[in-house]
Amino acid sequence: MKSIHLTASVLAFAAATAMPAFARDQIRIVxxxxxxxxxxxxxxxxxxxxxxxxxxxSTGTGGGMxxxxxGVGADHPDLTGASRAMKKSEYELCVQNGVTDITEALxxxxxxxxxxxxxxxxxxxxxxEQVYKALAAKVPVDGALVDNPYKKWSDIDPSLPDIAxxxxxxxxxxxxxxxxxxxxxxxxxxATDYAKALKEAGDKDAYKKFVDEDCSxxxxxxxxxxxxxxxxxxxxxxxxxxxxxxxxxxxxLYENLDKLKDVKINGVEANQDTIASFEYPIxxxxxxxxxxxxxxxxxxxxxxxxxxxxxxxxxxxxxxSERGLVVLAEDKLAEVQAALTNAVNMAPPEK
Amino acid sequence: MTDISxxxxxxxxxxxxAPAYRERVRKRRRGETWLRIxxxxxxxxxxxxxxxxxxxxxxxxxxxxxxxxxxxAVKLDPEQIRSDNIAGSNWRQIMQATLAEMFPDLDTxxxxxxxxxxxxxxxxxxxxxxxxxxxxxxxxxNITVPVSDPFDQLNKGGIDRNTPEANRRLNDAQIAAFxxxxxxxxxxxxxxxxxxxxxxxxxxxxxxxKGAFIGSIxxxxxCFAIALPVGIxxxxxxxxxxxxxxxxxxxxxxxxxxxxxxxxxxxLLALAVFLNYFGLMRxxxxxxxxxxxxxxxxxxxxxxxxxLKAVPPSIREAAxxxxxxxxxxVFHHVLPLAMPGIMTGTIIAMAQAIGETAPLLxxxxxxxxxxxPSTPFESATTLPTQIFxxxxxxxxxxxSRTSAAILVLLAILVMLNxxxxxxxxxxxxxW
Numbered sequence: 001m002k003s004i005h006l007t008a009s010v011l012a013f014a015a016a017t018a019m020p021a022f023a024r025d026q027i028r029i030v031x032x033x034x035x036x037x038x039x040x041x042x043x044x045x046x047x048x049x050x051x052x053x054x055x056x057x058s059t060g061t062g063g064g065m066x067x068x069x070x071g072v073g074a075d076h077p078d079l080t081g082a083s084r085a086m087k088k089s090e091y092e093l094c095v096q097n098g099v100t101d102i103t104e105a106l107x108x109x110x111x112x113x114x115x116x117x118x119x120x121x122x123x124x125x126x127x128x129e130q131v132y133k134a135l136a137a138k139v140p141v142d143g144a145l146v147d148n149p150y151k152k153w154s155d156i157d158p159s160l161p162d163i164a165x166x167x168x169x170x171x172x173x174x175x176x177x178x179x180x181x182x183x184x185x186x187x188x189x190x191a192t193d194y195a196k197a198l199k200e201a202g203d204k205d206a207y208k209k210f211v212d213e214d215c216s217x218x219x220x221x222x223x224x225x226x227x228x229x230x231x232x233x234x235x236x237x238x239x240x241x242x243x244x245x246x247x248x249x250x251x252x253l254y255e256n257l258d259k260l261k262d263v264k265i266n267g268v269e270a271n272q273d274t275i276a277s278f279e280y281p282i283x284x285x286x287x288x289x290x291x292x293x294x295x296x297x298x299x300x301x302x303x304x305x306x307x308x309x310x311x312x313x314x315x316x317x318x319x320x321s322e323r324g325l326v327v328l329a330e331d332k333l334a335e336v337q338a339a340l341t342n343a344v345n346m347a348p349p350e351k
Numbered sequence: 352m353t354d355i356s357x358x359x360x361x362x363x364x365x366x367x368x369a370p371a372y373r374e375r376v377r378k379r380r381r382g383e384t385w386l387r388i389x390x391x392x393x394x395x396x397x398x399x400x401x402x403x404x405x406x407x408x409x410x411x412x413x414x415x416x417x418x419x420x421x422x423x424a425v426k427l428d429p430e431q432i433r434s435d436n437i438a439g440s441n442w443r444q445i446m447q448a449t450l451a452e453m454f455p456d457l458d459t460x461x462x463x464x465x466x467x468x469x470x471x472x473x474x475x476x477x478x479x480x481x482x483x484x485x486x487x488x489x490x491x492x493n494i495t496v497p498v499s500d501p502f503d504q505l506n507k508g509g510i511d512r513n514t515p516e517a518n519r520r521l522n523d524a525q526i527a528a529f530x531x532x533x534x535x536x537x538x539x540x541x542x543x544x545x546x547x548x549x550x551x552x553x554x555x556x557x558x559x560x561k562g563a564f565i566g567s568i569x570x571x572x573x574c575f576a577i578a579l580p581v582g583i584x585x586x587x588x589x590x591x592x593x594x595x596x597x598x599x600x601x602x603x604x605x606x607x608x609x610x611x612x613x614x615x616x617x618x619l620l621a622l623a624v625f626l627n628y629f630g631l632m633r634x635x636x637x638x639x640x641x642x643x644x645x646x647x648x649x650x651x652x653x654x655x656x657x658x659l660k661a662v663p664p665s666i667r668e669a670a671x672x673x674x675x676x677x678x679x680x681v682f683h684h685v686l687p688l689a690m691p692g693i694m695t696g697t698i699i700a701m702a703q704a705i706g707e708t709a710p711l712l713x714x715x716x717x718x719x720x721x722x723x724p725s726t727p728f729e730s731a732t733t734l735p736t737q738i739f740x741x742x743x744x745x746x747x748x749x750x751s752r753t754s755a756a757i758l759v760l761l762a763i764l765v766m767l768n769x770x771x772x773x774x775x776x777x778x779x780x781x782w
Contacts, residue, residue: 005728026730028633040553040719048475050438053550053722055634055730057715058743075630118518230743233751255745258518319471323553324745331605 025299027054028077031064032175034110034249035081035286038320042308045319049307051300061175062090068289069094078294078301082287083110083175088349095348101292104346105305105336107314109326111250111275112180112282114263117242120159124245124263128281130156131265132188134165135224137217140194148219165223168234169247172226180247181216183282184265189215196326237261251324275326286325292343309337408761412754417578418497418543419506421468421532425449425477425492437482442474454528464526470497472557495539497556502529504538509747520747522584546755551737555748558741562723562757566636566716566731567705573640573727574647574704579697581644582651583686589652590659591681610649617646618710626714634715634730639684642710647700654696658689691778697773703763710737734760 029039035060035277047053059067067082069090076099086104094102099171112129116124126134133156138145153160172178189195189211199207218224227234231248240248250270253260264268265281274280284324288308295301307313313320314333322328328336338344363514399724425445432440446469451462481487497503501520504510506529516522521529532538549559583604587601593599621642625631631638662685670680711717717736724731732740734756741753 033743036719037553038485043719044553044721047721048472053720055718057634057718058740059715075633231745232742252745255520255747258514258520261518310454 022278024074026052027055027079027143027298027301027304029056029079029081030059030067030077031079031081031288032061032176032286033058034061034082034083035107035288037251037323038107038284038325039079039081039287039288039308041319041323042304042313045313046300046304046307051303054304065090065093068291069099072096072099072291072293074298076291076297078291079305080289081288083179083284085285085287086289086346086349088351091349096133098135099235099291099293101345103290103292103339103343105288105290105309105340106328106332107286107288107308107325107336108328109275109278109283110153110286111280111326112176112183112268112284113248113253113270114245114247114282115238115253115256115260116245116263117238118259119242120261124261125265125267126160126263127191127266128184128188129191130160130188130193132185135167135191135218136185136215137212137219141198143194145194145214148221148223151223153308159199163243166225166241167223167242167247168225168227168237168244169218170226170231171228176231176247176249179284180282181218183284185218186211186215187281249324250326254324272321272326276329283326289320289346290340290343292345295343305340309333309340373702385524396558405761408754408757410510411751412758413750413751414507415546415748415755416543417507417540418545419503420495420539420541421498422493422495422537422539423449423453423469423473425494427450427481427488427490427492429489432481432484432488434488437485437488438478440478442478448476454531457528459526464522464524467497467525468502468529468532469481470499470556471554472497472552495541497545498529498538500555500746503524503556504747505529506533506538546752550721551719551732552721553719553746554746555613555744555746555752558749558752560734560737562720563732563734563737563756565723566639567733569636569724569727569731570639570733571701571705573637574643575697575701577641577644578647578651578700582648582657582697583693585648586655586659587681587686588651590656591677591685592753606649606652610653612705613709615709615713617642620645620712621710621711632728632730634718636716636724636727636731636733638714639711639716639733640727642714643704643707646707646710647697647704650700650703651693651697654699655689655693659685659694661692662688665756685745688780691780695771695775698767698774702767702771705733705767706735706760706764708739711736712739 027043029043031039036056039056043054043056057077061084061339064077064080064082065086068074068077086102094100114124114126116122128227133139133148133150134153136148137146139150140146141149150165152162152164154162169180170333190199195210195215201207214247227237227246232251234246234248235252238244239259246260253262253270262271268274268280270280270282275283290301290305295305310318311333312318314325314327314336315321316327318327326334340347402564423446426449427445428448431448432444447462447466449466450469451457454462454465457465476496477492478492480492498506501510502525505526510520512526529538545557545559547559547564548561549557550562552558589599589602593602621638625638625641626633631641666684666688667680670684671677675683711733716731716733717739718730719733719740720730720732738753738756738760741749741756
């Protein structure tokens with residue numbers, strides 16, 4: 001018994017004395033789960049070339065910003081990944097905590113794919129309006145907003161297949177869901193005659209309220225199924241059910257092209273070219289943010305950032321494109337590299 | 352007493368053969384049969400679900416216990432290796448030259464297609480061998496390296512050759528190149544040691560559980576070192592010394608309550624106290640161990656109190672009778688006798704802790720780190736959080752590795768629970 005007591009107190013003492021000494025030799029990265037696989041790749045490459053293995057944590061874009069903006073010093077992370085640009089409120093939080101020197105780096109684009117099983121014989125091609133009508137909680141029918149009455153795709157448009165609407169998608173906590181609502185549902189909603197009429201009526205607040213509330217709510221009556229944060233689960237569900245569609249990041253479609261096929265949106269299929277050109281409508285930019293106050297203090301941080309922005313990683317044919325990242329055009333990449341090299345601080349975001 | 356006729360003897364006072372009585376007996380027996388059937392059905396259901404889980408894990412997981420390798424003859428040309436900086440030489444190019452020699456009939460474009468056969472880690476394996484033994488430079492090194500995940504899938508039947516080329520992860524040229532290697536006998540499928548020897552990686556063929564193992568061990572050590580002494584101390588005081596009054600009743604209720612608090616609550620507590628207030632290292636096994644120690648404390652206290660209670664009062668009284676102090680009674684007599692029960696409770700609490708995930712996700716133990724931690728103060732992952740990370744990775748190879756990791760975790764749990772049963776059988780005393 002005595003020896004156990006002793007070990008415990010020694011350990012507690014060691015813990016109490018060792019922790020406040022903060023010198024950290026590992027880079028710490030938080031942020032978006034969409035950017036996570038790319039940051040992972042760079043971290044591994046960096047470690048393979050002799051750097052101390054960085055600690056990469058997937059916290060989601062918003063969660064990452066919270067931690068990243070927590071302050072300057074070794075117990076705050078050096079980098080955060082984001083699947084959207086930093087918001088004004090987040091920038092203000094950063095400034096409030098003394099994180100004033102931040103460089104923003106655009107690393108590429110990500111598409112949200114809508115996919116079905118290859119066994120499904122229909123050549124799927126939806127407009128965003130059809131996507132909205134299939135998945136929203138409330139849709140306009142004959143000039144009035146009603147609970148979504150559509151059970152089959154053919155109810156929305158007779159040219160669509162006569163099968164029940166079943167869609168697996170991300171839950172509200174996911175950045176992918178935010179992006180889907182903003183990029184697909186809002187645009188589809190705004191394309192309806194009802195929305196156009198409301199906009200012409202001129203009541204800006206009413207219109208904004210309509211978009212923010214009625215266009216954003218996914219239906220809860222069965223056809224839209226929240227499949228959890230795990231995109232692999234959605235892929236497995238689609239394999240089992242050839243009539244279901246799934247919504248997830250493009251990299252999961254890219255890895256499973258033998259089993260799944262893409263649903264075209266407005267006649268455009270999701271691939272690296274259409275996502276980079278934003279021709280495919282459900283595409284978004286990916287970023288990472290660097291805390292410049294940590295550069296030169298945390299060992300290896302500068303080298304890590306340069307590895308991230310190198311042609312070898314971000315360029316066409318680089319190892320991040322092998323993982324499904326839609327890469328930047330060459331001149332854009334040069335701009336990003338220049339901004340990182342010179343530690344150019346980002347301008348405060350406008351919204 | 353003469354009126355007692357033979358007919359009124361014990362046998363006939365009650366008519367055992369009457370239909371009404373028979374009916375009652377039948378009813379009782381029927382009741383018993385039903386109870387037995389219900390018991391059997393629930394047991395078989397439980398076993399059925401367990402088997403279903405094990406079978407589904409095993410059918411996806413078994414593939415991850417082997418890994419396709421290719422044997423290469425790497426020419427270590429002194430001109431290509433910088434003698435002043437061996438590690439900094441262009442190893443990628445050396446590997447590409449090796450492949451070019453293996454496929455002499457392919458042009459540059461064709462070679463680019465087959466480059467993907469080698470795992471990204473292959474060049475570093477060759478590099479590390481040469482760094483460890485520079486005398487290899489100038490010779491030809493025969494080395495067996497893993498192939499990349501798509502080719503591993505091809506070898507294990509995960510890629511259907513009949514799928515149209517455009518929808519396949521590998522094109523016809525790549526499959527032809529792989530088949531050529533198979534014909535030459537260079538492809539082998541040995542046991543996947545990388546699964547146990549490597550830390551995490553973004554490449555399934557290189558990813559392993561070493562970092563998670565070490566993280567879990569550190570975490571358990573911290574948890575054990577804190578929860579056991581504190582738990583036993585609290586239990587001894589409550590059971591042997593504390594006065595029985597309202598206050599001690601309140602404490603008892605709270606401890607029983609704590610045992611039922613969802614683990615994620617402890618995670619939130621740890622986030623607020625250990626990380627934000629004390630500023631301990633995010634994601635370190637130290638913080639994880641402290642959190643899980645809080646979680647296992649009630650279990651240990653309850654188990655310890657139960658085993659202290661089970662020690663017969665005669666032993667305490669005998670010791671007190673020959674003049675032992677209260678403290679001597681506890682430490683010389685009661686505690687040693689209660690130890691098997693305490694250890695069993697502790698092991699079960701530890702088994703619970705090793706499989707705990709939710710609070711660890713909140714304190715950042717689900718980070719991606721390609722190196723195992725060297726102290727409990729560095730960020731690390733644990734087995735369940737590693738499973739969590741792998742389950743969310745897009746590469747096909749991680750699907751089977753997730754199942755394999757779950758099987759490994761289950762094996763550890765079986766061992767821990769087996770140890771608890773063994774301890775109980777071995778040392779238990781009945782009075």
